[in-house]
Amino acid sequence: QLVVAIGNPLGFESTVTAGVVSALGRSIRSVSGRTIEDVIQTDAALNPGNSGGPLVSSNGQVIGINTAIINGAQGICFAVASNTAQFVLSEIIRHGYVRRAYIGVAGQTAPVPRRHAVLAGVENKMGALLMQIEPDSPAARASLLPGDVVIRLDGVEINGVDDLIRALDHSRIDRTLSMDVLRLGRLRAIEIHPVGRKPAKQ
Template identity: 90%
Template sequence: MLDFIDDTSDEFASSQPSPAAPGSDAAHPGDQALLDAYSNAVIDVTERVGPAVVRVETGSRETSLRGRGGLGSGIVISPDGLVLTNSHVVGSSRQIRLRDTEGAVTDARVLGVDLDTDLALLRADGARDLRYALLGNSKNLRRGQLVVAIGNPLGFESTVTAGVVSALGRSIRSVSGRTIEDVIQTDAALNPGNSGGPLVSSSAEVIGINTAIISGAQGICFAVASNTAQFVLSEIIRHGYVRRAYIGVAGQTAPVPRRHAVVAGVDNKMGALLAQVEPDGPAARAGLLPGDVVIKLDGVEINGVDDLIRVLDRDRIGRTLEMDVLRLGRRRAIAIHPIERKTVRR
């Protein structure tokens, strides 16, 4: 600790203006208005989205009463009781209950899980006209943007924390070893029990599903992007699971330099940057390399990893597709033959 010694003369000190009282408008002009605006934004988000956040309990009622059941958070996304949460919150449990902010408890069943994104879709039994939240467009996020996390950390229900988007396009590896792509990094405080709860923008749209905390780190937490969550839930509703084409790459959303776009004759401002290419996978056999930026696949413009994930659906399994990539600023057309990804089903 540094100690500062005041050796200023009394005469000099008396000639200086008196400091304003802490917290007064004179001390920090405009600060109070900024603080009020920030507080009002968080309050508005909490009041609009908070009632749609539920506590997810797994295991029998007896084990839950003894504190031995699983515990997480979830977000209601439709009035008929569709709930998004994490697959690691649900695990292999067949007994799931949802508790809302008013303490009402209802049983729920699992419609489907997707281990690749750590997401699960539940339906509350017999629930109708529930308070729900809207999924926003995570592609519009910017670093530094205000976000609010709502959940049940350490069992403390309806806890609200706020922070900013620290980074976009992260890839994280779960405990089981699978990689989750295009993840949002935030400094909003999260703890065990927040998993499955929403990360919300200042416009009260869910732009992520909180999924992980780095043990031992401070202020580094992650959420699955809402665009990825939208794709997963639509697949589960349609098929019961997410059937995907697989090309064997890991990547992140990255900007396409304007000069590269002009030279290549494309309109993309963003693309899917390949960070890793699995040896002997479809991408490696096609000649793709780390550092390539995917801008189009099978005629569909790719503006990020979530677009690439969405295009690699069941309809493109086993077909030979044309992929356009930027390599060292030059456009290349590559033929690739996706295979079906092995999927764990409940």
């Protein structure tokens, strides 16, 4: 699909560049380390100053918000999908921030040892390894421990930290969820009750 990017690259006001939608459903990592989901990849040229401008389809519909480029690459640019932008805007208007379900853990993506997967009867090759549990958090109250590997949450397969973050969206705030974890190679079913928490100011 043909698209047009509009913005003020390098201070040149009202500049228009054209290209095509190269791919949909990409994930990129922001400067802060957060994953941005469901972005549009395009080869419409973007430069500093394009960010925040619209990515428009050939029939005049705004389909995304120009967001990022990969330095040194040719024609690899990204725009946040308009549906995501509308959701974020509505959350900010209603609550002042985007709500996320909070459980109080720090973790990293880690491989699931094959023998543990076979013993537990799971197919995960990767999971979310919990490194730290915050005191008096939902995770602490659910008796999660450092070293536990989360492989499923609320019926969603977890193959890493990004999957866990993605699963903890606003729809799971103040709900009791089932969580499957591997602890010392054994599968354990745990109930956890995520809460909503206002993000800390940067």
